[in-house]
Amino acid sequence: MKINKSIGCTVDECKYHANSDSYCSLDHINVVKHESRAKNQEATDCGSFESK
Structure with missing residues (x-):
């Protein structure tokens, strides 16, 4: 698994979490909102x- 040091991540329940470090292994992520307007x-x- 490669580590993408441009995307930090502490969610080790995710299958894309770089197990050896607090990073994501994806090339990019998709950030979504779950309200009509994100205020925070x-x-x-x-x-x-x-x-996982």
């Missing part, structure tokens, strides 16, 4: 998440 960090999520 809690209104957004990583849409690329997949469970």
